[in-house]
Amino acid sequence: MRLLLVEDEAEMASALSAALLKYDMVIDHAPNLAFAEEAIPNRVHAAFLLDRNLPDGDGIDLIPLIRQQVPGAPIIVLTARGSLVDRITGLDQGADDYLPKPFAVEELLARLRAVMRRPAQIAVNVGRVGNLTYDFANRHVSIQDNPVDLPRRELLVLETLVQRTGRTVLRTSLEEAVYGFDDEIQSNALDAHVSRLRRKLADAGATVEIHTIRGVGYLMKQAR
Numbered sequence: 001m002r003l004l005l006v007e008d009e010a011e012m013a014s015a016l017s018a019a020l021l022k023y024d025m026v027i028d029h030a031p032n033l034a035f036a037e038e039a040i041p042n043r044v045h046a047a048f049l050l051d052r053n054l055p056d057g058d059g060i061d062l063i064p065l066i067r068q069q070v071p072g073a074p075i076i077v078l079t080a081r082g083s084l085v086d087r088i089t090g091l092d093q094g095a096d097d098y099l100p101k102p103f104a105v106e107e108l109l110a111r112l113r114a115v116m117r118r119p120a121q122i123a124v125n126v127g128r129v130g131n132l133t134y135d136f137a138n139r140h141v142s143i144q145d146n147p148v149d150l151p152r153r154e155l156l157v158l159e160t161l162v163q164r165t166g167r168t169v170l171r172t173s174l175e176e177a178v179y180g181f182d183d184e185i186q187s188n189a190l191d192a193h194v195s196r197l198r199r200k201l202a203d204a205g206a207t208v209e210i211h212t213i214r215g216v217g218y219l220m221k222q223a224r
Contacts, residue, residue: 001139001159002026002177004045006036006062007078008054016049019105024139024152028181033057041069044176047112050095052079052086063094074115078103113137127162130207130222134162143204153178154197157190161210161220170217194218 003020007013008031017027028045030036033056039045040062048066050059059077066075074097077090082100090098096115099108116137127134131144141148141158150158160177161169171190178193179185198210211219 001046001156002028002044002180003047003049004028004030004036004039005049006030006033006054006059007049007051008032009051016105020109021152023109024155026156026178026180026183031055033059033062036062037065039181040065042176043070045070045073047074047076047116049108050075050077050079052077052081052090060090060093060095067094074112076108076111076115078108127165129162129165129220132162132201132206132208134159136163143201143206146204148200148204148206150197150200153193154200157193157197161218164220166219166221168213168217168219172217174217 001024003025005013005016005027007016007029010031013029013031017029020027028039030039032054036059040048048062048070050062052059059079063075066073075095076097076099077095078099078101079086079090080101087098087100097111099111127136133142133145134140135142136159139155139159141150141155156178157174160174175185175190178190194210194212201208201210207223209221209223211221213219
């Protein structure tokens, strides 16, 4: 899952990004409204974390743009402004959740899972291809009910392919799902992730195939 964190405090953003990275999430950091307004139309983020006290305005002012550009994407407000009036304002402006600072990362993760389970946020909570099952809310992979552990980038590749089963996924779309703004992408890095993912799925007995569409991208479908 790739998130956009809109937060002006560099230390807070760095700590939160590092914490979420451990949970297989790619975090892009926007330090102000202007940066976020440029990032949102890229439509590469599955969820948004918004601070309110930004140097150029209030983070909740981004909500209409997010709703227009990325319909259904979860929005959680993370802010020191935690009064009852502030919480009501944030929710009334369209946020899915409002979490006052300070907070535990575990609580943020739980709230993300909760909003991702809502029908308005994701049409299908569980994707199935052959005997492979992918739980989008909990980011859990299993094959014939046996769990499969994957490193973060391979998990993100699989998540994107499962979401678009039977359709060609462009290389650029996969790279956008797997890498953040600040990541350096080696020319063959994506191919290496896909190759390792294929091998691990085959070793686990998955009845799925990941086809290379030369010069275009990849396609996942059930094996015949």
